[in-house]
Amino acid sequence: xxxxxxxxxxxxxKERAAVDSLSLTIGGGEIFGFLGPNGAGKSTTIRMIVGLxxxxxxxxxxxxxxxTRSVEYKKMIGYCADEPTFYEKMTGREHLxxxxxxxxxxxxxxxxxxxxxxxRMLLTRELSDPISSxxxxxxxxxxxxxxxxxxxxxxxxxxxxxxxxxxxxFTLKTLLKEYAAAGNTxxxxxxxxxxxxxLCTTLGIISEGALLYSGxxxxxxxQNGEGQQSLESLFLSLxxxxx
Amino acid sequence: xxxxxxxxxxxxxxxxxxxxxxxxxxxxxxxxRRSRPVMIALTVLLLVMLIYxxxxxxxxxxxxxxxGLLVGKPHLGLFLAxxxxxIGTMIFSFSSVSNVLYRADDxxxxxxxxxxxxTLALSRLAILYILYSPLYAFMTLPAVVxxxxxxxxxxxxxIASLITLLIxxxxxxxxxxxxxxxxxRSGLAQRSGSTSKVLVMLLFMLFFIALSAMMTRFxxxxxxxxxxxxxxxxxxVPLFTRxxxxxxxxxxxxxGYLSLPPLLLSSLLSLAVGxxxxxxxxxxxxxxxxxxxxxxxxKRAKGGVTMRRRSxxxxxxxxxxxxxxxxxxxxFEVVGELxxxxxxxxxxxxxxxxxEMATLLETVLTLPVVEEVIFLILALVSNMxxxxxxxxxxxxxxxxxxxxxxxEANQFVRAKLLFHxxxxxxxxxxxxxGALILLNRGLASLIWMAPLSILSIxxxxxxxxxIDYHNPNEEWTLAQHAMKSNPNGLFxxxxxxxxxxxxxxxxxxxxxxxxxxLLSRLLALLIAAxxxxxxxxxxxxxxxxxxxx
Numbered sequence: 001x002x003x004x005x006x007x008x009x010x011x012x013x014k015e016r017a018a019v020d021s022l023s024l025t026i027g028g029g030e031i032f033g034f035l036g037p038n039g040a041g042k043s044t045t046i047r048m049i050v051g052l053x054x055x056x057x058x059x060x061x062x063x064x065x066x067x068t069r070s071v072e073y074k075k076m077i078g079y080c081a082d083e084p085t086f087y088e089k090m091t092g093r094e095h096l097x098x099x100x101x102x103x104x105x106x107x108x109x110x111x112x113x114x115x116x117x118x119x120r121m122l123l124t125r126e127l128s129d130p131i132s133s134x135x136x137x138x139x140x141x142x143x144x145x146x147x148x149x150x151x152x153x154x155x156x157x158x159x160x161x162x163x164x165x166x167x168x169x170f171t172l173k174t175l176l177k178e179y180a181a182a183g184n185t186x187x188x189x190x191x192x193x194x195x196x197x198x199l200c201t202t203l204g205i206i207s208e209g210a211l212l213y214s215g216x217x218x219x220x221x222x223q224n225g226e227g228q229q230s231l232e233s234l235f236l237s238l239x240x241x242x243x
Numbered sequence: 244x245x246x247x248x249x250x251x252x253x254x255x256x257x258x259x260x261x262x263x264x265x266x267x268x269x270x271x272x273x274x275x276r277r278s279r280p281v282m283i284a285l286t287v288l289l290l291v292m293l294i295y296x297x298x299x300x301x302x303x304x305x306x307x308x309x310x311g312l313l314v315g316k317p318h319l320g321l322f323l324a325x326x327x328x329x330i331g332t333m334i335f336s337f338s339s340v341s342n343v344l345y346r347a348d349d350x351x352x353x354x355x356x357x358x359x360x361x362t363l364a365l366s367r368l369a370i371l372y373i374l375y376s377p378l379y380a381f382m383t384l385p386a387v388v389x390x391x392x393x394x395x396x397x398x399x400x401x402i403a404s405l406i407t408l409l410i411x412x413x414x415x416x417x418x419x420x421x422x423x424x425x426x427x428r429s430g431l432a433q434r435s436g437s438t439s440k441v442l443v444m445l446l447f448m449l450f451f452i453a454l455s456a457m458m459t460r461f462x463x464x465x466x467x468x469x470x471x472x473x474x475x476x477x478x479x480v481p482l483f484t485r486x487x488x489x490x491x492x493x494x495x496x497x498x499g500y501l502s503l504p505p506l507l508l509s510s511l512l513s514l515a516v517g518x519x520x521x522x523x524x525x526x527x528x529x530x531x532x533x534x535x536x537x538x539x540x541x542k543r544a545k546g547g548v549t550m551r552r553r554s555x556x557x558x559x560x561x562x563x564x565x566x567x568x569x570x571x572x573x574x575f576e577v578v579g580e581l582x583x584x585x586x587x588x589x590x591x592x593x594x595x596x597x598x599e600m601a602t603l604l605e606t607v608l609t610l611p612v613v614e615e616v617i618f619l620i621l622a623l624v625s626n627m628x629x630x631x632x633x634x635x636x637x638x639x640x641x642x643x644x645x646x647x648x649x650x651e652a653n654q655f656v657r658a659k660l661l662f663h664x665x666x667x668x669x670x671x672x673x674x675x676x677g678a679l680i681l682l683n684r685g686l687a688s689l690i691w692m693a694p695l696s697i698l699s700i701x702x703x704x705x706x707x708x709x710i711d712y713h714n715p716n717e718e719w720t721l722a723q724h725a726m727k728s729n730p731n732g733l734f735x736x737x738x739x740x741x742x743x744x745x746x747x748x749x750x751x752x753x754x755x756x757x758x759x760x761l762l763s764r765l766l767a768l769l770i771a772a773x774x775x776x777x778x779x780x781x782x783x784x785x786x787x788x789x790x791x792x
Contacts, residue, residue: 052646054791069791074649085640087562089569101558102648107551 002026002049002154002185007058009044018044020209021058026187026202028153031180033200034189037239041209042189043082046158049187050079062154062185075103078152082159082189084143088132092123092142095131096149103150110149117145120171136163144172148179155179157188161195173199197231207239246358250366251373257349258720260374285734292733300327301385308389314480317394322483322497324386325411326490328379332415336375338572340423342721343371344524345535354532364528368521371416379412390500403500410513414492417520424524427531492516555650559658560665566637572722573637580628581670584621604682612760614688615750617678622699623743625671629726631663632707632735635715635789636725642717645790652786656708656779663704664697671696691764695746698771703742705778707735712785745770 004024010017019041026032036042047053049060051068059066065073086095093114100110118124121141126134134142140163147155155176161169176199180186190196196203197217205213213220220234304320311319344350344367353363387404394400487494492512499506553561567573579586607616635642645655675692679685711731719725726732749767754760 050647051791052643071649071651074647079647085644087565087569087641089565094565098558098562101553102555102650104552104555110552 001028002062002187003060004045004049005059007045007048007055007060009041009048009053009055017056017209019048019055019206022206022209022211023058024204024211024214026185028183028185029180030201031176031186031199032188032202032204033196034187034204034206035191035193035196035235036189036206040206040239042206043158044209045206046079046156046187046189050077050156075150076153078147078150078155080140080143080147080155080157080160082162084139084146086131086139086142089130091130092118092127092134092138095142096127096146099146099149105150113149113151114145117148120175121145121168122171137165137168140164141168144175148175152184154185154187157186159190160188161190161192193231193235203231205235205238212238246362247366247369250353250358250363251369254349254366254370285737288737289730289733297381297385300324300382301389304386305389305393308386308393310479312393316480316483316487318390318494318497318501319483320386321390321500322487322490322494324383325407325493325496326486328383328411329415329490329493331382332375332379332412333419335378336371336416336419337422338575338727339374339721339723340371340419341427341535342723343367343374344420344423344528345427345532348720350532351536354536360529360532361525364525365521368416368420368524371420372412375416376408376412379415380408383407383411387500394501399503399506400500403506406506406510407496407499410510410517411496413513413517417517420524421520424527424531427534428527555648555654556658556661559650559655560662563634563659563662566641570637570722570725573726576726577628577630577666580630581666583624583627584674608682612751612754614684614692615754615760617682617684618675618692618695619743619747619750621671621674621678622696622746623739625667625674625696625700626703626739626742627736628663628667628739629707629729629732629735630666631659631704632711632731632738633716633726633729634659634663634708635711636717636719636729636731638715639717639719639725642715642789652790653783655790656705656712656782656786659708660701660704660779660782663708664701667704668697668700671700691768695764695768695771698768698775699742699746702771702774702778703735703739705775705782706738707731709778709782709785710734710738712782712789715789742774745774 002024004022007019007022008017009019022041022045024032034042034045044053048055049068051074060068062073062076065076067073087098090098096114097110100114105113114127115124118127121144123138123141123145126138131139131142140160144157144160147157160172164172173195176186176188180201200217202216203213203220204211213223217231220231224234224237304324306320307323308317308320311317311322316322344364350363350367387407391400391404492509495505495509495512499509567577607613610616638645672689672693675689675696676686679688679692714731716725716729716731746767749763749770753763753766758766
């Protein structure tokens with residue numbers, strides 16, 4: 001279970017906190033969709049959860065491990081950044097092999113995982129090419145494979161669908177469902193509300209650093225009491241009230 | 244013209260080159276709180292070094308300017324300054340030309356905007372001029388000051404100084420941009436990527452060595468580095484006459500300080516050469532941009548990449564090599580640093596000063612601490628590197644990934660240290676063995692030299708790593724900013740120098756004071772081991788804080 005308690009992060013020189021006292025609990029087997037307008041604090045929250053940013057206050061723990069800086073915590077998470085960066089002169093396979101070494105994945109296991117994931121993400125042929133020759137979508141695919149390679153218990157993806165072709169996008173959605181079904185936790189941010197609606201078991205809506213809602217889509221609908229409202233209209237009404 | 248100015252302004256506001264440099268020296272608000280005294284001390288040290296360098300240049304120019312008066316060449320110091328400024332600007336700007344003109348991130352997005360190709364080209368050329376004209380001024384201004392001091396100031400001199408400062412960088416920058424444009428146009432840059440850049444850079448190096456040969460051959464004949472004017476008259480005048488023939492436009496430029504006609508002629512010449520080169524660059528700019536955007540031709544890796552499991556340490560060490568190979572500027576810097584002794588021998592051989600060096604060596608061989616001197620010279624050479632002091636900076640934005648890997652800070656530090664040792668330590672051991680064999684000293688001395696060499700290189704490297712982890716440059720857009728123009732590299736060199744002074748105290752001063760060589764070597768080993776322990780701890784602590792920032 002991922003638990004964030006009263007997370008606050010304020011950037012130097014900014015009056016408003018990027019994330020203000022945000023609390024969240026996401027259980028195993030859940031796919032959590034993190035929604036919010038641009039600049040709402042989604043990426044800051046994600047960067048705190050993966051340990052790239054230290055919160056000013058509050059705490060984060062996953063499966064009882066409270067330090068996002070600890071090796072134990074890092075081993076449990078897989079992260080796909082919104083703008084993934086790579087060592088451009090490595091080939092895709094070299095990059096994955098390098099990560100396998102750092103995560104100490106067994107030889108037989110790594111070959112299997114790389115083969116299986118690259119096949120599903122339609123990147124097998126390109127794995128022998130230098131990353132510098134990859135298109136945006138190919139980089140995104142490689143980043144997804146890299147995040148899943150060591151079979152993390154918590155998978156965090158920041159805008160993973162951006163740049164993916166329809167087939168890869170469909171495959172990723174299927175992968176995420178399978179992954180969550182195996183008892184793992186998936187946390188992803190997106191601006192594509194249809195994806196969130198189809199895929200997520202729970203939703204979080206953030207605006208101006210504050211979490212406006214956390215729960216299931218059905219609960220969100222019933223709270224707003226208007227029958228069959230789409231997520232889009234609910235999202236807009238929630239964030240407009242906040243603005 | 245308005246659009247060109249707008250683009251230059253955009254570059255200036257967007258990259259803030261000056262304030263970025265100030266920040267790199269640790270004077271940003273957040274850094275000020277952290278370690279202000281250290282930063283002030285380091286800045287003072289840097290300023291002292293800068294002033295020292297300027298004074299050295301001034302002193303050299305003064306010698307030649309005075310000598311020129313004696314032999315009827317009153318512009319001699321100025322002429323040499325023009326040559327140094329011209330060649331220096333060419334060498335230093337070469338590795339940036341392709342980046343500034345064609346490959347920078349902002350060029351990519353600007354080329355998609357409704358801006359005429361020639362407007363964009365002119366703005367990039369102007370940016371290159373703004374970035375490198377201060378360097379030209381730095382190398383030539385001491386000569387101008389010295390010449391004014393010796394010959395006095397008049398209106399012609401003042402006008403010539405201003406015009407030359409403005410127009411002087413035109414020719415070297417024009418030539419370099421021309422070469423850059425031709426390399427891209429020929430397809431060489433696309434076919435062989437970084438190899439071609441290194442190749443062209445090597446050509447410049449050879450040119451520089453040839454120039455040194457012409458300039459220093461005389462010194463060998465006179466046998467003195469001091470300004471022995473009597474001895475200089477006979478042999479140096481023909482040399483300078485030859486040099487003036489080769490660099491006649493620069494000679495004309497220097498003569499322009501003393502009378503108006505050469506000034507006008509040289510300015511017109513510079514403008515003509517500059518305009519011609521600018522014309523070619525502007526004309527080919529659009530096509531060259533497209534060539535660069537189509538990317539370097541790459542080969543698909545043959546066969547599978549090994550899936551053999553490596554330790555994280557080994558994987559991180561291999562990663563260091565990948566980072567260096569990713570930029571020709573890094574390759575050139577590292578290879579150059581590792582091959583310094585061989586390059587020096589090459590320069591001495593070409594310049595004809597190797598005989599003088601051999602004589603100097605014969606004197607050294609008579610010293611009671613000859614082995615220690617050899618060790619210290621080679622230790623100095625092997626420690627004067629930026630491999631570790633810019634190691635984190637070289638990773639650039641990718642350094643953020645290290646924060647995600649399930650590894651402790653000490654694993655990163657150990658990998659970087661071992662990688663440094665693998666390069667600098669191996670080279671140093673080879674040089675030591677070679678020197679001992681060539682000097683018929685026998686390899687027995689390696690018993691103390693090898694461990695001391697490894698310990699001292701590791702100790703210096705750990706402090707250099709600590710420096711880079713303390714304030715890494717993660718946001719560079721030009722590779723030069725990560726290594727060659729990174730202040731951390733300079734601070735790292737200061738650490739290396741400090742270590743050599745300490746080692747010399749133990750290895751040379753103590754034996755001269757009567758302490759047995761064995762004891763002094765043991766003490767040096769002990770102090771190196773202690774430095775390594777301390778340096779390693781500092782590096783790990785800095786790495787921990789950098790990885791959790």
